[in-house]
Amino acid sequence: xxxxxxxxxxxxxxxxxxxxxxxxxxxxxxxxxxxxxxxxxxxxxxxxxxxxxxxxxxxxxxxxxxxxxxxxxxxxxxxxxxxxxxxxxxxxxxxxxxxxxxxxxxxxxxxxx
Amino acid sequence: xxxxxxxxxxxxxxxxxxxxxxxxxxxxxxxxxxxxxxxxxxxxxxxxxxxxxxxxxxxxxxxxxxxxxxxxxxxxxxxxxxxxxxxxxxxxxxxxxxxxxxxxxxxxxxxxxxxxxxxxxxxxxxxxxxxxxxxxxxxxxxxxxxxxxxxxxxxxxxxxxxxxxxxxxxxxxxxxxxxxxxxxxxxxxxxxxxxxxxxxxxxxxxxxxxxxxxxxxxxxxxxxxxxxxxxxxxxxxxxxxxxxxxxxxxxxxxxxxxxx
Ligand SMILES: Nc1nc2c(ncn2[C@@H]2O[C@H](COP(=O)(O)OP(=O)(O)OP(=O)(O)O)[C@@H](O)[C@H]2O)c(=O)[nH]1
Ligand SMILES: [Mg+2]
Ligand SMILES: [Zn+2]
Ligand SMILES: [Zn+2]
Ligand SMILES: [Zn+2]
Ligand SMILES: [Zn+2]
Numbered sequence: 001x002x003x004x005x006x007x008x009x010x011x012x013x014x015x016x017x018x019x020x021x022x023x024x025x026x027x028x029x030x031x032x033x034x035x036x037x038x039x040x041x042x043x044x045x046x047x048x049x050x051x052x053x054x055x056x057x058x059x060x061x062x063x064x065x066x067x068x069x070x071x072x073x074x075x076x077x078x079x080x081x082x083x084x085x086x087x088x089x090x091x092x093x094x095x096x097x098x099x100x101x102x103x104x105x106x107x108x109x110x111x112x113x
Numbered sequence: 114x115x116x117x118x119x120x121x122x123x124x125x126x127x128x129x130x131x132x133x134x135x136x137x138x139x140x141x142x143x144x145x146x147x148x149x150x151x152x153x154x155x156x157x158x159x160x161x162x163x164x165x166x167x168x169x170x171x172x173x174x175x176x177x178x179x180x181x182x183x184x185x186x187x188x189x190x191x192x193x194x195x196x197x198x199x200x201x202x203x204x205x206x207x208x209x210x211x212x213x214x215x216x217x218x219x220x221x222x223x224x225x226x227x228x229x230x231x232x233x234x235x236x237x238x239x240x241x242x243x244x245x246x247x248x249x250x251x252x253x254x255x256x257x258x259x260x261x262x263x264x265x266x267x268x269x270x271x272x273x274x275x276x277x278x279x280x281x282x283x284x285x286x287x288x289x290x291x292x293x294x295x296x297x298x299x300x301x302x303x304x305x306x307x308x309x310x311x312x313x314x315x316x317x318x319x320x321x322x323x324x325x326x327x328x329x330x331x332x333x334x335x336x337x338x339x340x341x342x343x344x345x346x347x348x349x350x351x352x353x354x355x356x357x358x359x360x361x362x363x364x365x366x367x368x369x370x371x372x373x
Contacts (some may be wrong), residue, residue: 002277005244006163013161021157031163038280038306039163086305086339095341107159113152 003043006105007051013107014057023112026057030109034067036085036102041066069102167281170249174284177256181263184367187283189307190291191300192273195317197225199291199350199359200268204232206360211367212265216255218247218272225270235259246278247271266367275304286366287312294318294325298332305339313344315359320349 014026029048033039041064048062069082075094082102088095162168178185188196197217204213215236217225226238237255239247252269261267269285271278279288290311292300295318301308308314314336316329329347336343346362348355 002244002246002280005246005248009163009166012166013159013163017157017159023155023157027154084305086309088338095338104162105164106162109159110157111154112157113154 003040004047004051006039007044007047010107011051011055011057014055014110017110018056018112021112024056025113026060026110027113028061028063028111029057029107030063030065032065032067032104032106032108034069034102034104036069036082036099037105038085039105065108067102067104069099071097071099073097164280164282167249170253171282171284174249174253174256177253178267178284178286181261182368183261183263183265183267184363185267185269185283185285187269187271187278187285187288188291189271189275189278189288189311190273190293191275191296194273194291194293194296195350196270196273196291197228199315199317200270201228201232202350202353202356203268203360203363204229204234206356207266207364208232208234210364212262214259214261214265214267216247216252216259216267216269218270220245220272235261241272245272245274245276246281247283248281249283252283264367266363275300275307279306279310289313289315291315291317292332294321294327294329298328299335301332301335301339308336308339308343311340311343313346313362316345316347317350319347319354320352 010029010031014029018024031044033041033044044064045062052058052060069085071080071082072078073080073089073092073094074096076089076092078089078091079100080090080097082097082099085099085103087097089097177183188200190196200215207213213234215226215229215234217229217236217238218241219225219238220241222240223238226236229236237259239251239255241247241251247269269283288311290307290313292314294316301314316332322329333345336345346355346358348359350356
């Protein structure tokens, strides 16, 4: 989806932090992208350099750490691993599975100067 | 609406802050002035969601809608599924019962807003240009510009796109996904995020069912696979079949008594 507009949000969050945390350059950006988040890590990598060009994160290194998908079945109460956010429980087949991990897409931390 | 970006206030720029050039030199911990490590790299924790800004605006919009009892729908579909036609026909049926306003999102043109205005209700067009979705910030400004009446219905027609509008909350009460029978019955599986995010699916253009290979039953099963709770209404916006099921659903949701 709209990876470019997400990257523009990354840039804006960096710029806001640069003021509040008093830094002038970012050398590394670590994102946490959940497997169930509908964000394509490859597309983020592809767009990162372009969107950061001219910003304080120009030439920064991008690290994307994947977060596995986990859900709790509302029927059998078991915790199940999930590959997509819309799949039935792998134990009992119930379609009612609540995602408890893997939907996140956030900036974890930065290395700054 | 823009308590955050302040962009409605004259002379104030949106919060696109410039990188700090003359860097601020702060002495908050008596550190006895050894400046050798000022160029050293350090870790800054952020832990912030990439959509946090949109979500903050969406919550502002939602609070506004609740306060003024405005029932807001976010209509999503692929291009041409019939969103504007559906809205025009809906307005004809309901406009004497409660106030209706429409926000139209398209990459370009005023066409859809003009079609809505022709029915006599206020409409505002947002041209998203490069972007393929509406965001909550733009909706906040549109609300202010339209001056929407209390105890009313606000329909937001999103940009025709079954992918990314699913992740941008606008502050609506429900997402309504419109799927027309000419698009194929497997769309809920191909674009699961959208059908997962929607509370209601309208299967539109049912008048064309005799001419296309579209298995309604199968489509409904697919939609329930990705969203067991989804409500479904089959209708034709141009021929009117089953249309009152939809307008009754709407009328039931627009509560006319104000709850101040
Ligand atoms: N046969 C038939 N045609 C319909 C129906 N609803 C809409 N259409 C036609 O479908 C075409 C597209 O309709 P629009 O209302 O412009 O679709 P839209 O979803 O608003 O399109 P975009 O805003 O461009 O994404 C028009 O030619 C409509 O007349 C229906 O129920 N039956
Ligand atoms: Mg339209
Ligand atoms: Zn189960
Ligand atoms: Zn604003
Ligand atoms: Zn010092
Ligand atoms: Zn988009």
